[in-house]
Amino acid sequence: MNHPRPKLLSVGTSNPPNRYTQKDILDLFRVANPTVRAMFAASHIEGRHLVIPEADAEGVPHEDQEALLRKHRIWALRLAKEAIDKALSPEGLTTADIDYLCCITSTGFMLPGLTAMFIKHLGFRVDCHRTDVVGMGCNAGLNGLNPTANWCAANPGRNALMICCEVNSALYVYDDEITTGVVNSLFGDGCAAVLLRAEEGEATSLQPQIVDFYSHIIPDAWGAMRYDWTSSHGKFSFYLDRDVPYVLGIHAETPVDGLLSRNNLKRRDIDHWIIHSGGKKVIDAIKYNIGITEHDVRHTVNILRHFGNLGSGSFLFSYQRLMDEGKVHSGDRGVMMTMGPGSTIETALLQW
Amino acid sequence: MYQTIRYEETGQIARITLVQSHINMEMVRELTAVCDHLEDTSACKVVVIEGENGRFCEGIDFAEFRPDQPMDIHGFNKWEKISARIERLPKAIIALLHGPAKGGGAQLALVADAVVASSSATIQFDEVHHGFLPGMATFRLAKVVGLGHAKRLIMQCPILDADEALRLGIVTVVSDDLESALSDTIDAFGPIHNVAVTLARRLLNESFSTEFENAIGNFLAAQHRAIHQTPFLETIKKYQNE
Numbered sequence: 001m002n003h004p005r006p007k008l009l010s011v012g013t014s015n016p017p018n019r020y021t022q023k024d025i026l027d028l029f030r031v032a033n034p035t036v037r038a039m040f041a042a043s044h045i046e047g048r049h050l051v052i053p054e055a056d057a058e059g060v061p062h063e064d065q066e067a068l069l070r071k072h073r074i075w076a077l078r079l080a081k082e083a084i085d086k087a088l089s090p091e092g093l094t095t096a097d098i099d100y101l102c103c104i105t106s107t108g109f110m111l112p113g114l115t116a117m118f119i120k121h122l123g124f125r126v127d128c129h130r131t132d133v134v135g136m137g138c139n140a141g142l143n144g145l146n147p148t149a150n151w152c153a154a155n156p157g158r159n160a161l162m163i164c165c166e167v168n169s170a171l172y173v174y175d176d177e178i179t180t181g182v183v184n185s186l187f188g189d190g191c192a193a194v195l196l197r198a199e200e201g202e203a204t205s206l207q208p209q210i211v212d213f214y215s216h217i218i219p220d221a222w223g224a225m226r227y228d229w230t231s232s233h234g235k236f237s238f239y240l241d242r243d244v245p246y247v248l249g250i251h252a253e254t255p256v257d258g259l260l261s262r263n264n265l266k267r268r269d270i271d272h273w274i275i276h277s278g279g280k281k282v283i284d285a286i287k288y289n290i291g292i293t294e295h296d297v298r299h300t301v302n303i304l305r306h307f308g309n310l311g312s313g314s315f316l317f318s319y320q321r322l323m324d325e326g327k328v329h330s331g332d333r334g335v336m337m338t339m340g341p342g343s344t345i346e347t348a349l350l351q352w
Numbered sequence: 353m354y355q356t357i358r359y360e361e362t363g364q365i366a367r368i369t370l371v372q373s374h375i376n377m378e379m380v381r382e383l384t385a386v387c388d389h390l391e392d393t394s395a396c397k398v399v400v401i402e403g404e405n406g407r408f409c410e411g412i413d414f415a416e417f418r419p420d421q422p423m424d425i426h427g428f429n430k431w432e433k434i435s436a437r438i439e440r441l442p443k444a445i446i447a448l449l450h451g452p453a454k455g456g457g458a459q460l461a462l463v464a465d466a467v468v469a470s471s472s473a474t475i476q477f478d479e480v481h482h483g484f485l486p487g488m489a490t491f492r493l494a495k496v497v498g499l500g501h502a503k504r505l506i507m508q509c510p511i512l513d514a515d516e517a518l519r520l521g522i523v524t525v526v527s528d529d530l531e532s533a534l535s536d537t538i539d540a541f542g543p544i545h546n547v548a549v550t551l552a553r554r555l556l557n558e559s560f561s562t563e564f565e566n567a568i569g570n571f572l573a574a575q576h577r578a579i580h581q582t583p584f585l586e587t588i589k590k591y592q593n594e
Contacts, residue, residue, distance in 0.1 A: 042565070245573070246573075246576045249573055249576060249577065250576065250577065250580050266391070266392065268391070268437075280569055281569055281572070281573070284569040284570055284572070284573035285573045285576065287570070287573065288551065288554075288570065288573040288574045288577055289573070289577050291440075291550075294558075
């Protein structure tokens with residue numbers, strides 16, 4: 001029996017309205033540490049959309065953990081609404097047409113999760129199937145896409161929606177330390193929603209089929225990216241080891257070649273690389289370890305430059321840029337690749 | 353098995369002989385098949401590209417064009433793709449020049465890591481005199497010879513003899529004992545660690561068009577890859593055992 005393959009039908013993205021340059025952030029938080037200031041300057045990021053409150057009596061913005069969780073909840077809903085509308089309108093669908101909902105976030109913990117909140121507020125049906133992927137970090141978009149695509153394959157003709165919703169400004173800890181400086185110089189707020197459905201017929205130049213997934217985890221680098229509770233701040237704080245780009249780089253070949261070889265493909269058969277905008281060093285490491293060009297990572301680099309690292313949804317922003325560019329042809333193949341805590345590298349194979 | 357080229361592989365050395373004097377689409381297809389083999393299955397470390405019958409390669413075959421039909425840019429794109437692929441092979445690439453290398457032939461010599469030439473070798477980028485362009489030699493040549501010389505070579509189309517090409521840096525060595533010069537050149541490349549060779553070449557090729565702030569990140573990523581390969585680990589072990 002010939003099972004119809006799941007397709008990516010359309011994608012929508014959103015960001016909060018306020019955009020900050022790196023200098024804006026340094027000035028707003030009165031960061032004096034020259035190492036941190038240099039880190040911001042060397043980030044290859046021009047600006048990021050963030051949700052930052054007004055300065056308090058001491059002249060800098062301040063939010064306790066309770067305020068951060070509230071911010072995550074409020075902005076996740078606002079950003080998701082906009083991204084969902086943009087993803088559904090090209091197909092003439094509404095949230096009531098969605099049969100399976102997968103929400104991904106690592107920037108705020110809530111119970112019930114995002115799917116329940118979106119059903120309550122955004123018009124999804126109460127019999128909508130759902131999955132919340134929480135705390136898997138920047139790679140989580142593909143960890144969510146895998147079960148979403150499988151659900152579609154098992155339920156041809158029915159609509160699934162995956163939403164990567166990251167309010168990274170809700171995990172910021174501002175002090176003068178280098179550890180928080182790295183994190184604060186990198187992440188931006190944004191949400192991406194993608195509509196999937198399995199249906200008969202070939203892939204087209206506009207709607208690729210999802211062919212396969214391949215995962216790789218590096219247990220030796222278990223602690224390289226993690227949340228730590230910092231009592232001094234009364235907040236969770238994200239820790240990012242400085243060797244992360246190199247560790248990810250050196251392991252990148254394994255899942256890529258695993259994915260390609262079991263589909264009888266070579267790296268040269270891949271026309272489009274849709275890679276998570278993890279940071280400049282991460283992108284460089286991937287580029288030189290799997291032998292792809294600056295052109296191959298143009299969207300990845302551009303998303304980083306204009307939005308920062310958007311966490312789990314970053315790769316969908318790059319995917320959207322690729323589709324908007326209008327250079328994809330029927331028959332092309334693409335690899336999606338996301339990297340994050342675990343340490344994890346997730347890959348997926350697309351066929352247009 | 354090939355019509356336009358001959359391919360031989362002996363030990364660590366692969367030799368591609370251009371048996372046809374001009375470049376046509378069939379040659380591009382056959383070079384592509386050779387590159388598939390070199391990337392996927394061949395364990396050779398050196399690729400030698402040469403001509404025969406007293407010439408290296410005389411450029412594009414105008415017989416493939418029809419004045420009464422629409423001009424097709426895609427063939428030129430295919431030529432650039434195969435040139436870039438040869439340039440990026442994980443092997444040391446040596447062009448062996450005897451007699452004329454003209455047009456596309458001169459372009460091909462330019463993507464090699466070393467050019468070994470006999471005194472009868474000549475190099476000419478003659479495209480502009482024929483009303484078209486010398487491919488991505490427009491991008492590569494100035495890096496090798498400087499912008500002033502590149503303008504002269506591409507716009508005035510002089511025929512360079514081997515010695516002048518040597519002075520300009522297009523040719524690496526001139527000798528009338530080509531085989532022994534080739535053998536010396538291969539020896540000079542030393543052990544040819546594929547990853548180190550490929551990464552070093554890539555960084556050098558990117559050097560003129562990358563800002564320092566980007567290049568340093570590229571270098572660190574490449575260096576990290578290099579120092580995790582077997583050859584560097586063996587270098588360290590050997591040092592420690594001494």
